[in-house]
Amino acid sequence: MPRSPSRDLADRYSGNRAYFHRLDGSQRAKAWLALLALGAVLCWALFELASPARTAPMHSHGELASVHAAWEQDCNACHVAHGLDGSVFAARDRWHDLTCQKCHSGPAHHASIAAEGQAFHDRCSNCHHDHGGRNSSLVRITDDHCTRCHQDVAAHTSALAPVQCERSVTDFVQNHPEFKPLTGEVQRTLKFSHALHMTPGIKTNASAAPFTLEALAKLTDSATTARYRQPDQVMTDAVRLDCASCHQLDAGSAASAGTSLPSGRSRGDYYLPVIFDTNCKACHPLRAPEVVLNTELRAGFALPHGQQPAELQKFLLGEFSRQLLTAGQKTPEAPVRLDGRGEAESLAFRQAIDKRTRDTMMRLFEVSDHSGVSRGEACTKCHDLSGNSRDFATLRIAPVPPRAVWFTKARFDHTVHRASTCATCHPGTAAAFTAPGKLLVEKEPPQIAGIDTCRACHSPAGTSVALADGTTIRGGGVRHQCTDCHAYHNGDHPREGRAAPARLPAKPLDLKSFLRGTNP
Amino acid sequence: MLFGRGKTPAHRVTRLAVWTTTIAGAGIILAFLGSLARFWHWPPQSSSAFGVACGLLGAGIILFEMALLPRKWCRGWRLGATRLWMKLHVWLGLLALPVVLLHTGFHFGGPLPAFTLVLFLLVMASGLWGLAVQQWLPQKLHANVDTEAIASQISTLGQFHALEAGRLFDSLFSTDGIATEAARTWQPFRENIYTPYIQMGRRSHSPLAVHANAKREFDRLRESFPDEAATIDRLEAIRDQRRQWDVQLRLTFWLHNWLWVHLPLAVAMTGLMFIHAIRALKYW
Numbered sequence: 001m002p003r004s005p006s007r008d009l010a011d012r013y014s015g016n017r018a019y020f021h022r023l024d025g026s027q028r029a030k031a032w033l034a035l036l037a038l039g040a041v042l043c044w045a046l047f048e049l050a051s052p053a054r055t056a057p058m059h060s061h062g063e064l065a066s067v068h069a070a071w072e073q074d075c076n077a078c079h080v081a082h083g084l085d086g087s088v089f090a091a092r093d094r095w096h097d098l099t100c101q102k103c104h105s106g107p108a109h110h111a112s113i114a115a116e117g118q119a120f121h122d123r124c125s126n127c128h129h130d131h132g133g134r135n136s137s138l139v140r141i142t143d144d145h146c147t148r149c150h151q152d153v154a155a156h157t158s159a160l161a162p163v164q165c166e167r168s169v170t171d172f173v174q175n176h177p178e179f180k181p182l183t184g185e186v187q188r189t190l191k192f193s194h195a196l197h198m199t200p201g202i203k204t205n206a207s208a209a210p211f212t213l214e215a216l217a218k219l220t221d222s223a224t225t226a227r228y229r230q231p232d233q234v235m236t237d238a239v240r241l242d243c244a245s246c247h248q249l250d251a252g253s254a255a256s257a258g259t260s261l262p263s264g265r266s267r268g269d270y271y272l273p274v275i276f277d278t279n280c281k282a283c284h285p286l287r288a289p290e291v292v293l294n295t296e297l298r299a300g301f302a303l304p305h306g307q308q309p310a311e312l313q314k315f316l317l318g319e320f321s322r323q324l325l326t327a328g329q330k331t332p333e334a335p336v337r338l339d340g341r342g343e344a345e346s347l348a349f350r351q352a353i354d355k356r357t358r359d360t361m362m363r364l365f366e367v368s369d370h371s372g373v374s375r376g377e378a379c380t381k382c383h384d385l386s387g388n389s390r391d392f393a394t395l396r397i398a399p400v401p402p403r404a405v406w407f408t409k410a411r412f413d414h415t416v417h418r419a420s421t422c423a424t425c426h427p428g429t430a431a432a433f434t435a436p437g438k439l440l441v442e443k444e445p446p447q448i449a450g451i452d453t454c455r456a457c458h459s460p461a462g463t464s465v466a467l468a469d470g471t472t473i474r475g476g477g478v479r480h481q482c483t484d485c486h487a488y489h490n491g492d493h494p495r496e497g498r499a500a501p502a503r504l505p506a507k508p509l510d511l512k513s514f515l516r517g518t519n520p
Numbered sequence: 521m522l523f524g525r526g527k528t529p530a531h532r533v534t535r536l537a538v539w540t541t542t543i544a545g546a547g548i549i550l551a552f553l554g555s556l557a558r559f560w561h562w563p564p565q566s567s568s569a570f571g572v573a574c575g576l577l578g579a580g581i582i583l584f585e586m587a588l589l590p591r592k593w594c595r596g597w598r599l600g601a602t603r604l605w606m607k608l609h610v611w612l613g614l615l616a617l618p619v620v621l622l623h624t625g626f627h628f629g630g631p632l633p634a635f636t637l638v639l640f641l642l643v644m645a646s647g648l649w650g651l652a653v654q655q656w657l658p659q660k661l662h663a664n665v666d667t668e669a670i671a672s673q674i675s676t677l678g679q680f681h682a683l684e685a686g687r688l689f690d691s692l693f694s695t696d697g698i699a700t701e702a703a704r705t706w707q708p709f710r711e712n713i714y715t716p717y718i719q720m721g722r723r724s725h726s727p728l729a730v731h732a733n734a735k736r737e738f739d740r741l742r743e744s745f746p747d748e749a750a751t752i753d754r755l756e757a758i759r760d761q762r763r764q765w766d767v768q769l770r771l772t773f774w775l776h777n778w779l780w781v782h783l784p785l786a787v788a789m790t791g792l793m794f795i796h797a798i799r800a801l802k803y804w
Contacts, residue, residue, distance in 0.1 A: 019670075019672065020672075022672075024671070024672035026772075026773070026776050026777065026779075026780075029780055030783050030784070033780055033784035036784065037784040037785065037787045037788035037791075038787050040788065041791030041795075042791070044792070044795065045791065045794075045795055048799070057631070058631045059631075059632050059633065059796070059799045059800065060630045061566075061630045062629075062630070082802070083802055088572055088576070088801050089572050089573065090569070091572050091801055092565060092567035092568050092569075092571075092572075095567055
């Protein structure tokens with residue numbers, strides 16, 4: 001008997017019940033993918049727990065600079081380990097708790113820095129930011145690190161200490177003051193005119209006889225004469241100096257041997273100091289005047305440079321004694337006779353020496369008997385004197401300060417600027433006596449152009465920069481950050497470099513400890 | 521969940537885009553103004569007090585977002601209206617975007633924080649995509665599918681309809697229990713084309729999936745059985761319903777497939793967020 005359709009409807013449904021409890025294909029895919037993701041994360045978490053050092057770079061926000069690359073996977077090398085103690089909001093402080101001074105010493109900027117600045121200074125990472133990539137610099141930092149204090153120096157200087165620099169500097173182009181050595185009166189103790197020496201023939205008027213190479217050759221040897229001879233010159237030509245005749249970069253070459261590092265090691269930032277023996281002596285030899293001994297004309301002997309008058313006097317006494325002795329005069333050191341008959345000879349000997357010495361000293365220092373003002377032929381041609389001009393024991397040559405570095409609180413690299421002419425930055429050093437009417441200035445001001453000449457290149461591209469001659473020029477866009485010229489640490493001793501004792505680490509590490517970044 | 525009261529999908533999707541941009545922009549601008557008032561640095565530093573606060577707020581939001589999952593598992597616990605949960609899920613999710621961006625300081629950071637951030641952005645993007653399709657596809661479903669069924673049961677319903685269609689074909693092909701010549705002709709159509717299509721829909725690769733083919737076949741069937749118009753109309757109606765279910769399945773697939781991305785990535789991102797937070801706050 002066929003089943004009634006109404007029975008189907010009346011029967012209790014026994015088919016696909018509770019289907020809503022079962023996941024369909026889409027839901028299963030979603031659930032499996034979610035479980036897969038959860039499993040992957042749990043695996044990673046286990047790996048983190050098992051090997052925190054190996055996973056540390058995954059959390060680092062950037063590669064370390066190349067100088068610190070050895071400790072890329074070792075947070076302990078630099079960071080002080082910390083737990084969850086303290087506020088979570090102080091996480092930045094904890095991460096910036098570093099141990100830089102294991103390897104570096106960071107002497108203070110200035111002793112006069114205020115307490116707040118000192119606290120800022122004590123945290124190295126306030127200025128030196130690592131994790132910026134292999135090629136990042138830890139010392140080339142943005143200006144705001146410096147202007148934080150230098151926008152108001154007085155507020156950041158200890159109340160007891162005087163403010164030694166411009167009170168507010170925020171930008172090299174906008175408000176950096178003129179370089180200090182160029183602002184005040186420079187006490188020159190050396191007479192030297194670039195304008196004269198750069199004039200061919202080294203003469204102050206056109207009618208004067210030029211100083212020729214032939215004349216030079218009589219004063220010095222052939223090799224030195226050749227050094228000052230230009231390729232297109234013959235011996236009868238006037239001596240024609242250029243900047244390189246006296247100024248040479250510290251290139252570690254033979255020419256600078258003894259004054260620079262071995263060949264190939266010199267950075268060449270600065271010019272070697274101009275020293276008498278190397279750069280002046282060829283044209284200005286120091287010799288004692290000729291003397292007549294026993295009717296024989298004796299040539300003057302060479303005098304040492306760098307001696308004070310009293311020292312030179314002793315040298316002359318010795319040299320003249322030697323000359324007299326070699327000329328046959330009786331020695332005063334002969335045994336003393338008890339009858340006193342040798343005293344006259346001894347006295348004559350001493351008088352002869354003293355006379356020659358005094359004459360020579362007078363001539364060297366050319367002291368007027370009345371005024372005591374030096375007119376100068378030899379020493380006083382270039383040097384200032386002080387003391388009693390009639391008493392050689394008290395006479396002093398004014399010391400010549402070292403001028404190889406004028407800007408002691410900044411660094412400058414002459415080598416990278418050598419594409420421009422010297423006169424670009426050193427105006428007034430060109431030949432000046434080629435036409436009449438020029439006044440000889442023996443004590444020149446510093447022949448260094450001011451800050452505006454620097455700004456012509458070192459300013460944002462397109463900036464209008466006013467030059468000293470009244471013209472304006474568009475800025476070259478070359479970098480002009482504080483750290484491009486200035487260093488920070490050990491600022492009270494600006495002439496000291498990175499090798500200064502104040503910068504040495506307290507306790508150097510052996511190789512293994514160094515690579516571990518930890519003390520043994 | 522419909523976003524706003526716009527009547528057209530375009531209006532609602534536009535509204536969603538505007539709100540997303542507005543919340544993100546407003547959050548960042550407010551933080552920038554705070555930096556001008558010297559409350560914090562700009563750009564924010566992740567490990568500063570403000571950065572950590574943003575990180576903790578972002579983590580809290582993310583944990584709440586993830587709480588939607590246990591909320592679904594425990595429907596019987598009466599943990600608040602689903603609609604409210606979804607509203608909070610969406611609005612707090614939108615708020616999380618500027619909060620997390622401020623926490624990052626607009627930097628990716630290290631590999632793991634960067635990966636976590638990328639996952640977060642992908643979760644945000646997939647969530648926004650999901651919300652956008654929900655503004656559009658349900659309306660399209662309502663318009664195109666008259667006989668909407670429970671999507672997961674469509675294959676079961678197809679089996680029921682195949683049984684009904686089998687009975688209809690039996691009655692069509694036999695007259696007093698004797699198979700006619702026409703029935704023998706149309707038997708392959710029943711077995712190879714019609715029944716597979718009713719059971720499996722488009723996956724059967726039946727020509728009936730194409731409306732023109734179906735119409736042509738049913739016209740021919742009517743010519744073969746001119747007296748059985750009512751039965752054939754019912755067979756055609758069953759086929760048309762199956763076609764609508766195919767459309768429904770396709771729309772449902774797009775309505776929910778974003779969750780294949782959204783949920784797994786959210787799970788991974790939450791896990792990595794914990795690892796990142798622990799390593800960042802506790803260095804050992």
